Amino acid sequence: MTSQIRNTPSSEQIRRAPKVLLHDHLDGGLRPGTIVELAQETGYSGLPETDPGKLGVWFREAADSGSLERYLETFAHTCAVMQTREALVRVAAECAEDLAGDGVVYAEVRYAPEQHLERGLTLEEVVEAVNEGFREGERRARENGHRVRVGALLTAMRHAARSLEIAELANRYRDMGVVGFDIAGAEAGFPPTRHLDAFEYLKRENNHFTIHAGEAFGLPSIWQALQWCGADRLGHGVRIIDDIEVAQDGSVTLGRLASYVRDKRVPLELCPSSNLQTGAADSYAEHPIGLLRRLHFRVTVNTDNRLMSGTSMSGEFEHLVDAFGYSLDDLQWFSVNAMKSAFIPFDERLAMINDVIKPGYAELKSEWLFQQTASTRGSSEDQV
Numbered sequence: 489m490t491s492q493i494r495n496t497p498s499s500e501q502i503r504r505a506p507k508v509l510l511h512d513h514l515d516g517g518l519r520p521g522t523i524v525e526l527a528q529e530t531g532y533s534g535l536p537e538t539d540p541g542k543l544g545v546w547f548r549e550a551a552d553s554g555s556l557e558r559y560l561e562t563f564a565h566t567c568a569v570m571q572t573r574e575a576l577v578r579v580a581a582e583c584a585e586d587l588a589g590d591g592v593v594y595a596e597v598r599y600a601p602e603q604h605l606e607r608g609l610t611l612e613e614v615v616e617a618v619n620e621g622f623r624e625g626e627r628r629a630r631e632n633g634h635r636v637r638v639g640a641l642l643t644a645m646r647h648a649a650r651s652l653e654i655a656e657l658a659n660r661y662r663d664m665g666v667v668g669f670d671i672a673g674a675e676a677g678f679p680p681t682r683h684l685d686a687f688e689y690l691k692r693e694n695n696h697f698t699i700h701a702g703e704a705f706g707l708p709s710i711w712q713a714l715q716w717c718g719a720d721r722l723g724h725g726v727r728i729i730d731d732i733e734v735a736q737d738g739s740v741t742l743g744r745l746a747s748y749v750r751d752k753r754v755p756l757e758l759c760p761s762s763n764l765q766t767g768a769a770d771s772y773a774e775h776p777i778g779l780l781r782r783l784h785f786r787v788t789v790n791t792d793n794r795l796m797s798g799t800s801m802s803g804e805f806e807h808l809v810d811a812f813g814y815s816l817d818d819l820q821w822f823s824v825n826a827m828k829s830a831f832i833p834f835d836e837r838l839a840m841i842n843d844v845i846k847p848g849y850a851e852l853k854s855e856w857l858f859q860q861t862a863s864t865r866g867s868s869e870d871q872v
């Protein structure tokens with residue numbers, strides 16, 4: 489048996505591996521069946537399909553447009569069914585349950601409270617409903633033998649003008665389920681500096697935030713997010729690749745901004761499948777994550793929108809294992825990177841790394857030692 493075979497994780501091992509997710513949208517991860525049921529319950533008649541299977545396919549295909557703006561149009565349907573307290577509790581509970589079932593042990597899930605006010609809920613009621621759902625989902629996961637912790641990130645929409653209000657909301661619910669702040673939505677034409685007052689407020693409060701930047705727009709957006717707004721992490725940030733030059737002989741030169749991002753260990757919340765759909769990358773094999781990982785940027789792997797991309801954390805890891813031949817050591821590296829970059833207190837991050845993530849990977853990495861028939865097996869898929 490070669491070490492290569494020993495090292496290539498099987499699908500089942502990938503699912504069981506402890507995973508950390510920093511970039512996942514609550515309104516981009518609903519179960520199709522739940523959307524159909526909530527639409528019926530709340531009288532929303534705008535769904536393009538009412539069969540859950542067909543609806544799931546519709547979301548994936550509609551989001552596969554090559555443009556972030558068209559990709560974002562699909563959220564009208566998910567937000568439409570997330571306008572009541574009960575719906576928000578249910579969606580959040582199922583989110584936590586689904587992540588736990590996929591082996592995610594820590595997640596920061598984001599949503600925009602301002603998009604859930606159409607039926608009279610207040611911003612506070614939205615946050616409390618989602619928090620209640622996450623706690624319920626964590627409890628159900630525990631009953632099923634899974635452990636997951638979910639924190640919320642409150643997102644403000646970059647085309648709108650409520651970011652300071654949402655930042656204040658994030659600060660008010662700090663230590664009560666909300667771990668940070670974000671801005672999202674169409675990037676071109678809506679630079680992060682439009683929301684400078686929100687970011688400056690959060691900095692004065694010693695609070696944390698990430699900014700969607702360097703997804704549909706390039707280096708100026710990343711530069712503003714870091715050097716004007718002071719983002720702790722970059723949502724996507726994939727276009728930092730534009731500041732990296734690879735010569736014919738393989739030698740690599742980093743520009744000033746790329747150097748800063750690497751030197752300062754700025755976490756990149758990379759979302760490969762989402763990038764393929766919005767046109768930020770052409771294939772998994774060509775996705776900049778391969779180079780960024782080799783250059784030791786603080787790379788993390790994320791789902792972005794599980795519904796629109798038909799993916800999961802395990803799914804993203806599988807694509808990367810296929811494209812780049814990553815081993816369990818690589819998957820552990822991504823998971824430790826993500827945990828280091830989380831917005832919860834340092835002692836909790838450290839305990840998650842040392843007491844949950846590393847032991848989980850050690851367990852998986854030792855499995856080959858105890859396989860009696862391993863020497864007669866040909867592929868790693870057989871060795872579960």
Ligand SMILES: O=c1[nH]cnc2c1ncn2[C@@H]1O[C@H](CO)[C@@H](O)[C@H]1O
Pocket residue numbers: 513514515516556560563567598599600603643672673674700703762792793
């Ligand atoms: O990849 C993305 N880039 C920018 N905005 C996004 C992305 N995915 C989702 N949203 C936006 O964030 C809102 C709150 O969750 C969603 O409603 C969607 O409009």
Ligand SMILES: [Zn+2]
Pocket residue numbers: 511513672700723792
């Ligand atoms: Zn996103």
